[in-house]
Amino acid sequence: MTLKLHNYFRSSTSTRLRAALNLKGLAYEYVPVHLPERAHHADAFATLNPQRLVPALELDDGTVLIQSLAIMEWLDEAYPDRPLLPADPRARARVRALGQMVALEIHPINNLRVLTYLETTLGADAAAKTAWIHHWVDTTFAPLEAMLSQSPQTGTFCHGDTPGYADCCLYAQMWNNRRFGVDMAPYPTISRIFTALDALPEFADAAPAQQPDAI
Numbered sequence: 001m002t003l004k005l006h007n008y009f010r011s012s013t014s015t016r017l018r019a020a021l022n023l024k025g026l027a028y029e030y031v032p033v034h035l036p037e038r039a040h041h042a043d044a045f046a047t048l049n050p051q052r053l054v055p056a057l058e059l060d061d062g063t064v065l066i067q068s069l070a071i072m073e074w075l076d077e078a079y080p081d082r083p084l085l086p087a088d089p090r091a092r093a094r095v096r097a098l099g100q101m102v103a104l105e106i107h108p109i110n111n112l113r114v115l116t117y118l119e120t121t122l123g124a125d126a127a128a129k130t131a132w133i134h135h136w137v138d139t140t141f142a143p144l145e146a147m148l149s150q151s152p153q154t155g156t157f158c159h160g161d162t163p164g165y166a167d168c169c170l171y172a173q174m175w176n177n178r179r180f181g182v183d184m185a186p187y188p189t190i191s192r193i194f195t196a197l198d199a200l201p202e203f204a205d206a207a208p209a210q211q212p213d214a215i
Helices: 012-024 043-048 068-078 089-110 112-120 126-150 165-179 188-198
Strands: 003-007 029-032 056-059 064-066
Touching (some): 012 165, 043 056, 068 089, 089 112, 089 126, 089 165, 112 126, 126 188, 165 188
Parallel strands (some): 003 029
Antiparallel strands (some): 056 064
16 A cells, blocks of 8 residues: 655654554655645645644545544554554553553644744743743653653553554654753653664654654
8 A cells, every 4th residue: 555644844743653654664655744834724735634734644545544643543453563552452541541641631732833823822932832832741741751660561662662652652742842942851761761762763764853854
């Protein structure tokens, strides 16, 4: 199957999906969508994704899949080799919870459209936006660090010694943290996991700076 990934190099949702595709060993065509230039608001992109958000994964039969977490679940169903989620139901619930703490608690209120609204509508300056980002990262990273550091199920990665769903979410968020100068000293377990992930080519190749549209 030919896969075409419409995404943006710095989008954390795009980064997590690139990592997932790489873990699956799936090749894809990289189609850049420049968010600061509002390319996602163009009519042509809206026909792919009426939400006008990235990423969107276009299949060779014309099907377009949206929402990175949903696409990652589809990847496990369509390509069961190298699963992103463990087989045990309780373990799957744990991994989903870890990943969704990042993807559903941090990302939605720290993404580009929220930051743009803070600036253009509410008058937030750069310092206020950075403080907003740090607050919402820390609000979730504190319990996430506790969960990871205290659980015997945590291994080299978020769950055991094989990277998957939660690691894709965490890895992508860490690049946002670096961009906005989040202090990672309170989160040694998260930092250790990120370092281990970044040493893997599947993750390193998904990093924002490695993408063809990186600026």
